[in-house]
Amino acid sequence: MANSAEPSSSLSFTLSSHLSNGSVSHNICPSFGADPGHNLDVISLSKLSSNLEQLLIDPACDYSDAEIIVEEIPVGVHQCILASRSKFFHELFKSEKGSSDKEGKLKYSMSDLLPYGNVGYEAFQIFLGYVYTGKLKPSPMEVSTCVDNVCAHAACRPAINFAVELMYASSIFQIPELVSLFQRRLLNFVGKALVEDVIPILMVAFHCKLSQLVTQCVDRVVRSDIDQISIEKELPYELVEKVKLLRQNQQQDMETDASVDVPVVDPLCLKRITRIHKALDSDDVELVKLLLNESDITLDKANALHYATAYCDPKVVSEVLSLGLADVNLRNSRGYSVLHIAAMRKEPSIIVSLLSKGACASDLTSDGQSAVSICRRLTRPKDYHAKTEQGKETNKDRICIDVLEREMRRNPLAGDATTSSHTMADDLHMKLLYLENRVAFARLFFPSEAKLAMDIAHAETTSEFAGLSASKGSNGNLREVDLNETPIVQNKRLLSRMEALMKTVEMGRRYFPHCSEVLDKFMEDDLPDLFYLEKGTQEEQRIKRTRFMELKDDVHKAFTKDKAEFSRSGISSSSSSSSLRDSVHYNKARKV
Structure with missing residues (x-):
């Protein structure tokens, strides 16, 4: 400042x-x-x-001769200085309404002031x-400040x-x-x-x-474009x-x-929606069901799930979700999904309930914010890094961000894949880049198993990073541009590639969970710079090589754990690859 x-x-x-x-x-x-x-x-x-x-x-x-308790922390102050500078404190100290401690200091609580x-x-x-x-x-x-790095x-x-x-x-x-x-x-x-x-x-x-x-x-x-309902809830x-x-x-x-089209609002429809919202305010989901039966208003038309997520008890949100009548990924008139609203509220139980019902963590607002970026921009570093003391409530700010980040890592490609706009194509490129690099890194450490999973998923590998072997097939190379390709055809190609890579990653997560966990962490923390081992000063190169070897060791340890679990389940480590192939073939036969 x-x-x-x-x-x-x-x-x-x-x-x-x-x-x-x-x-x-x-x-x-x-x-x-x-x-x-x-x-x-x-x-x-x-x-x-x-x-x-x-x-x-x-x-x-x-x-100090007085104390003011702020957030349970006593702050020593001097009556003569505050009284001389502030008329408020002059009147306060003159009235001596504070309680006194053993030392004779006046004590005040900030909340009382x-x-x-x-x-x-x-x-x-x-x-x-x-x-x-x-x-x-x-x-x-x-x-x-907030904890959003950008x-x-x-x-x-x-x-x-x-x-x-x-x-x-x-x-x-x-x-x-x-x-x-x-x-x-x-x-x-x-x-x-x-x-x-x-x-x-x-x-x-x-x-x-x-x-x-x-x-x-x-x-x-x-x-x-903020709606009147939100204004009435937030303002006097x-x-x-x-x-x-x-x-x-x-x-x-x-x-x-005459050149402006003004939307017509149906007073009766608005009245019925208001009744549903009041029923939610009263925690009466049974009344909500009755109101739905009495009219043609649906939960989605009333944005009931958005409303409950923003203003009602988490238990009410869970009950509305259990009705199975609301679209969990519905967007309101401002383009916010229910999960976006939950991120603004920062209530972990609501976020988890929505995710468990299929809410998409990768959906973006009109200004390009995901649920996790919304949470980050609302969270102070003090709250995010606060340590939870034994017997006290866990830090909700950190939990919300961690849950949403974990969901993004678990399924970074969740979302509507039917849109054929240029924006969607750019989004697909980013998601594909994530998977291409993740698969490339997997091939670096367990090439035979990774290749098997890719063959089964019909996925050829490419890489955006120097130093990794890559196939240059036009089907996968994201940098190749066909000037005759329409946006629709391009999206179709990208979606096909995305589906194949998703199958590859999911196959790895299914049969190599410990390795996948290490890979997820690597993609989150170390990817941007570590592949370029020859760049930087000699000291920076040495540090990167050391970290690279540590990661390699972590992956091999995880791989050993995965093989051990195969053995405990009655599958020998030497037959893990064939078991993977047989299992996939069996699953395909069942689907047929």
């Missing part, structure tokens, strides 16, 4: 970023003709700022740092949430210069963020009575009515424009 545009505090601690630990930076040089007295004032204030900061960061300087919203530990530390020193420190990466963190949910927390602290604890600063920062988010992520900005603007920010957020929501009544009125005016303008 750049502080150059941030206003100075009421203490006028200017140019404090040029100093650290109370010492003057050598970069500070009075300009020609500058007032020496002014520069002396700046240096004095900067020293004072650094000295006061020690009260927060140095355990040896614990002279906030009439609305939330302020976490890290946000409160940043806020205190400004109150004490007049300097606003950069936001900690572990709470203001995200620029310009407007992901953790970045927005952290700014929202700081706005709550600045507004409730009455530091007006910070309110002004964070209003500008949140205004900058509004144009960049997904509309779902504008909702928390709108909520803090509403509660903090920031009219300019409210107007901008409402305008964004009105112009978006006053804002819901404001959005509804503006949308009605917008629709009237569209109706007067």
Whole structure:
């Protein structure tokens, strides 16, 4: 976060970023003709700022006379400093409503101080740092970024949430210069963020009575494709009515424009859908069944599974799924599948229930996000890497991501293979690249078994990586381009190739599960660079060769385990290849 545009505090601690630990930076040089007295004032204030900061960061300087409990962590504060800077704390300490400990310190709970919203530990530390020193420190990466490696963190949910927390602290604890600063920062988010992520900005603007920010957020929501049901569930009544009125005016303008086709909404249909949603809110799936029998409204037409996934108890989602009447891969009007909605909610039990019923983890939103990438963009590094203490609830953020990643590795090609668009062709190329390289790596370590599985699946191998032997047959080489090939023919060829490679991989997973597990991990963690053993410095090459040999050893150990399991099941290791062939032939005969 750049502080150059941030206003100075009421203490006028200017140019404090040029100093650290109370010492003057050598970069500070009075300009020609500058007032020496002014520069002396700046240096004095900067020293004072650094000295006061020690009260927060140095355990040896614990002279606090009050504590505020934030996320179960006691934070020592000094009444005289907070009361002099904040009218809120002045009134709080004057009333002495906090409880006292053995040392006589007043204790307050952050949740008791906030009439609305939330302020976490890290946000409160940043806020205190400004109150004490007049300097606003950069936001900690572990709470203001997400775990998606390709995200620029310009407007992901953790970045927005952290700014929202700081706005709550600045507004409730009455530091007006910070309110002004964070209003500008949140205004900058509004144009960049997904509309779902504008909702928390709108909520803090509403509660903090920031009219300019409210107007901008409402305008964004009105112009978006977010449905009225979601708006009513997420926003207070006053804002819901404001959005509804503006949308009605917008629709009237569209109706007067003859060139625009305005969809007609059936009031009776809308009423019946609302009844189904209210029944789900009441956890009454039996009532849902009755309502379905009484009209021609289906679960899919009501987007009932999307609604339950977003707002209802996981048990209700499971019961709706058990009815067998809803399409688990249905997309709503915004192009979100049910699994996308579950990823936004980050409830592991719902995600697992949907996957067990056939939800496709590789389906993408209109902006190219999968369920797992949605989860990553909602998750802070602090939460993802948090260790679960014994007896405490497991970290849900990590579980959701792990479950979805495992599903993607287990079946990276799940999805609708009937689309014949250029987008689908590009997607197929990526999926085929994954399988081509996975099969090529398998051939490197157990060539005879891999070749047998490929022969049975009628799959010739190709490779996108130098150093691996590859067949150059035109049937498999993804780099070859036929200018006379239509998109439909191309998709048909790619799908045929994909099916053959899928059979090869599944055959390997069936008969060599331990090897497949090592391969899956390798494809996830080490693939991008390890095949190019001759690239990089000598030290980098040495490290890569060492890692390559470790992987080779891991695969052979896994292969030994697979052979041992064959032996325990009554099949000799020497006959494993023939058993594989015989089993496949037997399965084919059964299908015939």
